[in-house]
Each structure stands twice: as structure tokens, then as C-alpha cells.
Amino acid sequence: MKYDVVVIGGGPAGLVAAFTTRRFYKDKKVLVVKKTEKEMVPCGIPYIFHTLGGVENDYMGIEERFRSAGVDLLIDEVVDGNVDEKKIFTKSGKEISYEKLIIATGSVPNVPNIPGVDLEGVFTVPKDENYLKLLHEKIRNSKNVIIIGGGFIGVEVADELKKSGKNVTLVEIMDSLLPVSFDPDFGEIARKEIEAENLKVLTGRKVTEIYGSGKVEGVRLDSGETIPADFVILATGYRPNSDLAKKLDLKVTEYGFIETDEYMRTSKPDVFAAGDCVQHRDFLTGKPSRLMLASAAVFDARIAASNLYGLKVIRTNKGSLNAYSTVIGNKAFGSVGITERVAKEEGFEIVVGKAEAPDRHPGKFEDTTKLIVKLIFSEDSKILLGAQVCGGKSVGEIVNILSLGMQKGVTANDLFTMQIGTHPLLTSAPTVYPLAKASEMVL
Secondary structure, three states: OEOOEEEEOOOHHHHHHHHHHHHHOOOOOEEEEEOOOOOEOHHHHHHHHOOOOOHHHHEOOOHHHHHHOOOEEEEOOEEEEEOOOOEEEEOOOOEEEOOEEEEOOOEEEOOOOOOOOOOEOEEOOOOOHHHHHHHHHHHOOOOEEEEEOOOHHHHHHHHHHHHOOOEEEEEEOOOOOOOOOOOHHHHHHHHHHHHOOOOEEEEOOOEEEEEOOOEOOEEEEOOOOEEEOOEEEEOOOEEEOOHHHHHOOOOEOOOOOEOOOOOOEOOOOOEEEOOOOEOEEEOOOOOEEOOOOHHHHHHHHHHHHHOOOOOOOOOOOOOEOOOEEEEEOOEEEEEEEOOHHHHHHOOOOEEEEEEEEEOOOOOOOOOOOEEEEEEEEEOOOOEEEEEEEEEOOOHHHHHHHHHHHHHOOOEHHHHHOOOOOOOOOOOOOHHHOHHHHHHHOOO
């Protein structure tokens, strides 16, 4: 088999890489090789436990879209290759030649070194359809569930399982929830949201053992306390799936990520990489980031695919902004850039503006939610370094706007004087618009 462009992986990065290739290089023959028949929407996985009702309602539905776009699809696993000869080899024995190769192999759950992780009833949260079907089936008859990890996957899964009627305890080793993306003040808001649903939250606690005789019976904490459970979910992050990259002798970082340049080119000619398997760097500090978000993956894919045969799309964003949003209980949370804690650790001299206002005006509309905005600026230049927002559904797009602002070096003065469109049913009042009010505090 011979193709102009071969994409390995069918997740968000693989999907966008294939479609973008077809958009920019219409005469090229494109193949996507992926292991499973159906791909999951990564950010939708926590919601299979209640809101979506099952695994089948979280499919990306990309298979027919590939065919309609003129992209060939092969369900198989790439197990090896020879980049000097521009060939890859699949598990079923196929040999495929290529001109350009894009590796989008994603990530897999990180399993902590805790005694008892191999007991029956202990599961991770991968992006694998068959595994998730088994998890969904097995947890149905459970009663007491412990979630280890208070990042966004752990919090979302805990929230969903509580809504489905389980007794849920969430254990986070750090002192607050969502510690990577939010400062403790926002972590406390998230905590109150899920505790209002009678979900037990333990922060600043470490699980030292998962115990049981063959099957999980509970966990033991560093305090000596034991918590009974018949099911444990490990939401302890993900690691890059770079095994194939290592076989191809691509350069890999100390954290296991594939190293690329800013146009997603790897250490080998004509081999690109995108998504969770790639080493990202923080937009502000330039330091390696363990960022793993679908939004970042598709950005990588667009850059890689559009520049396969020449630099057509110049990359002006030189790093990752870590923009993301989630919903916890009845509130949406979003963040971009660095937190106040990280800013201080990195030595930035900062000023912080914070404002609150209803996201409708007047605030008597039924769907009104209090919008809280926290903006972190450089003290001297007043350039925006980070933002945290919580409130109603508008939070997601507010964070996206601030992300673009950060890319362009937006300042407190820019946000204070920004021209806005408002409407009673859609936004906060122009008189108390939170982005302007939070910025005003630091001028």
C-alpha cells in the first residue's frame, strides 16, 4: 500500500490532521490508521455515567466523515516502521509506504504506584470504547465509589456518578480541587458545588493502599483512615502514548513526549506529530508542559497538516495557553494561562483584579448565574498572564476570548476600554461588565 500522507490515530488530532491535509493538499492520497472501530469524544467520556446514558452516545461519528472527505480508513494497529525507507508496519501484517507521516497516538491513563491497583473493581478512565463499555457495565451494580484524583476528569466523573445514585468519595492529594488550572479560591467554589450534592471530598490526603481480597474493599489514607468501597476509579492523569515513536527512533523528552519544533516536525524528516503524545511548552514560561487537551491537539494537527509540504500557515502562537473549561454541579469553570500560584513561583510580579456580577441583567431572569472573574496581570506592563472564571454557560466562550487576547498581548487597559455588546438575556450589564471591572481594579 502506498499513500502520500499517513495519519496514525483517529482521535481529535488524527481527525483534524486528515481533514486539514485534504483541505490544503487536495491532490494527495490520505490514509488514517486507527486501532478501534469507534472513537470517543474525549471530553464527553465522564458524562457516559449519567448525562449521556451510555458509551454509545459519546461516539465522535467520524468514520463516515472520513470517507465523504476522500480519506481512506484502515482499522489496524501500527506496531513498527522504518522512517529511513518511509514505511510503517501493522499488526495484521500490512506494509504501508508514505511521503509524509503524522503521528497522533494520543495518551493513556497514568496508573499510580499504589498497592492494590490490580484488584478487581479498580479502573482507569481511558479513551477506549471497549474498556469504557466494561467500566460502565461493572459500575452499574456498585454502591460505594472512590475517585482518586481531583483534576477535571476526577471531578467530572465524581459529579456524574453521584447524579446516578452512587455514594462517592473524591480524594485529592493537593490542598484544593482542580489544582493545576485554578487557585484555591476557585477550587473552594468547586468543592462547595459538589459537596452540595452530598459528595464527600477529601483534599490534602494521599491514598497509600487499595485493599481487598481479590476484589477491592476500600482504600487506606496516609492519615491511617480507611474508607470502604466496592469500586475505585483512578483519575490520576495521563501519560503520552509514545511507544511507537520510540520504536521509530524519534527524539522523546524525559517525560515521554515526542519532541517537535513549532511546526510539529519531529527529529526525523517528513515525520510530524500532534496531540497528547507531543511535548508542549507553556506560552509564558517556555517550560515543558504536561498539557493534554483536545483543543490543543487539534491546534497541533492544523499546524502540522497545513505545513506538510511547505510552510503555508505561519505559527505566531509560540506556546500552549492551557485554556479549558468544565461544568461542576450547576456552575461552569474556565481558565487560561497561569494561576496566581504559578505566577509567584515563576517570579512574575503580578497584580490581580477580581469582579462579580450576574450574567443577566436585571438579575431576576430564571437562568441568571453569578459570574466571577479573576484576572492576573504583570504588575508593570499590565499584560494579562492568566484568568479564571466561573458562572453560567457563557464561561466557556469568555475563556476562549481571553485566550485569544493573551495570544495578542492584551492588557488591563485593553479590557477596561473594550467595546462590548450586551443584552439582558445574554450578558452581564454593561455597567458592571466583569472583564472591565476586574481590569479596572489594577489600573
